[in-house]
Amino acid sequence: MMWSTCLRVLRQLKGDPRSIALILVVPALLLALVYWLYENETPAPGLPRTFDRVGLMMLGIFPFVVMFLVTSITMLRERISGTLERLLTTPLHKADLLFGYALAFSIMATLQALVATATAYWIFGLNVAGNAGWVVLISVLTAVLGVALGLLCSAFATTEFQAVQFMPVVVFPQILLCGLFVARDQMNTVLEALSNIMPLSYAVHGLQEVAAHAKPTSALAADLVVVAAFVVAGLLLASLTLRRRTA
Amino acid sequence: MSHRAIMPAPDPPFAPVPADPSGTSGSVGACVEGLRVHRGKNPVLANISASIPEGRITGLLGPSGSGKTTFMRALVGVQKITAGTVTVLGRPAGDPRNRHDVGYVTQAASVYPDLSVLDNVSYFASVHGGNREDASAVVTAVGLGGLAKRKAAKLSGGQFSRVSLACALVGKPKLLVLDEPTVGLDPVLRVELWSQFASMAAEGTTLLISSHVMEEAGHCDSLLLLRGGMLLAQLTPAQLRERSDTDDLELAFLRLIRAAEADAVGTKAARTKADGTKADS
Structure with missing residues (x-):
């Protein structure tokens, strides 16, 4: 049943080619924007180009943002259209529904990550020490993180307008504090503590590990585990928001 | 204080109801x-x-x-x-x-407007362990056979609600609540x-x-x-x-x-x- 839910979600997406195009192309376009932004800088000798640093982090951040938005709105539609209530009267298990959604969007996320990473490497010559496979993996993982948090947040919105407002609440602080603008160890203690409980910080740290080391490090493994744990926790919490019996 | 104060207010009266008027057996x-x-x-x-x-x-x-x-x-x-x-x-x-x-058809048709008629019914069929052939049969049964490939959103109001009905029928419920x-x-x-x-x-x-x-x-x-x-x-x-x-x-x-x-x-x-x-x- 998880497969049929996944298939159904993909069929819905198939009927909406414009959304597919947005999912696949937007991160690559934004990456181009970042590239041209730093096109004329002369990097200090011995230091990487800013694009190598920022562009790499973007490969983890964009999929997270896009997938969060797509998922929270799709799930919200399911909640308000009555189809969710109807599904919960059928033998369908909550996990079938959530993992079906997560799977379908993860497939899209993987495609998105492949397009974005390929653009970064082949068109803009992204230069990192580690293997590109790790970059794709982290990229997919942050996308799945966006899916999990989106599924969860859709429970707290009653309109699509509210769902969009969750972006600044849930997503922006993570972008600000993930180490993109200021290195996390240079933040004040409160902000650093906050950034330590945000999953995106670990994804970005993982990317920095890939950039600095040719071989995967144990710190990278730890980062991946933390992000994966957030994904599982997000999905579990989301399943608690699916109530078969309501007032 | 009287103990009557804590008792819940009695519900309004209602007519006594025969158990099953249409066939007691x-x-x-x-x-x-x-x-x-x-x-x-x-x-x-x-x-x-x-x-x-x-x-x-x-x-x-x-x-x-x-x-x-x-x-x-x-x-x-x-x-x-x-x-x-x-x-x-x-x-x-x-x-x-x-x-x-138990099949339940809500008042507002709860189907996916961005899926075709058959895809909608197939999904609910698969939820009940059925397949696409079962779905196809039910779509024909509710008189939407000619529209199976059309997106639900493109249907008229009456056709749309029949898709919702088909999604309930495809589970072959013993009790159907409409x-x-x-x-x-x-x-x-x-x-x-x-x-x-x-x-x-x-x-x-x-x-x-x-x-x-x-x-x-x-x-x-x-x-x-x-x-x-x-x-x-x-x-x-x-x-x-x-x-x-x-x-x-x-x-x-x-x-x-x-x-x-x-x-x-x-x-x-x-x-x-x-x-x-x-x-x-």
Whole structure:
């Protein structure tokens, strides 16, 4: 049943080619924007180009943002259209529904990550020490993180307008504090503590590990585990928001 | 302090209801005893007891806001109830084993507008362990065979609600709960649907169908008349006509309401009087 839910979600997406195009192309376009932004800088000798640093982090951040938005709105539609209530009267298990959604969007996320990473490497010559496979993996993982948090947040919105407002609440602080603008160890203690409980910080740290080391490090493994744990926790919490019996 | 203060306020009176007017020997598809649903402090359903005969069409009739949808939700098992027992197909309402056997069509058609008719029905078929062929057969059965490939959003209102119906039928439910399935449909379609319901009942499916159009009561084997969260009566259309002394079901329902209101006023007066005497003593 998880497969049929996944298939159904993909069929819905198939009927909406414009959304597919947005999912696949937007991160690559934004990456181009970042590239041209730093096109004329002369990097200090011995230091990487800013694009190598920022562009790499973007490969983890964009999929997270896009997938969060797509998922929270799709799930919200399911909640308000009555189809969710109807599904919960059928033998369908909550996990079938959530993992079906997560799977379908993860497939899209993987495609998105492949397009974005390929653009970064082949068109803009992204230069990192580690293997590109790790970059794709982290990229997919942050996308799945966006899916999990989106599924969860859709429970707290009653309109699509509210769902969009969750972006600044849930997503922006993570972008600000993930180490993109200021290195996390240079933040004040409160902000650093906050950034330590945000999953995106670990994804970005993982990317920095890939950039600095040719071989995967144990710190990278730890980062991946933390992000994966957030994904599982997000999905579990989301399943608690699916109530078969309501007032 | 008197101990009476902590007792809950008694629910308003309701007419005593015969167990199963349409065939006392038949078995019961669903049974409700002392069902109360409160939303905040307001009672939505007040002490309802009724039974729904198996393999028959039971009509749930009453004006908008009378609690029809809440009653149906309680049967399906998605409604939090305050008190009472709801037994459906011999199990408590909402029992996981019932999920295969109870079909629920909500008032607003709950299907995916961005999927084709067949994809919608196929998804609900797969949820019940069926396949695309089952879905295709049901789509044809509800008269949408020629539109199977069309997106649900592109259908007319009546066709759209039939997709919703098909999504419930594809699970081959033993109890089918339909919330105002004929609302907004043209007369021809309405008659077609009712004959479809009748043939389903003949095959043994138990149906509970709500409507606020009293004329439709004539299609039912048994009627539950709701008003203001109270069950006014459970009877057959024939009994309703007889009791209210008219062939016009609309008028019959009105007369029943008037009689119940008169009763309620009388009881209230009697109770106030009784309370007054108690306080005096």
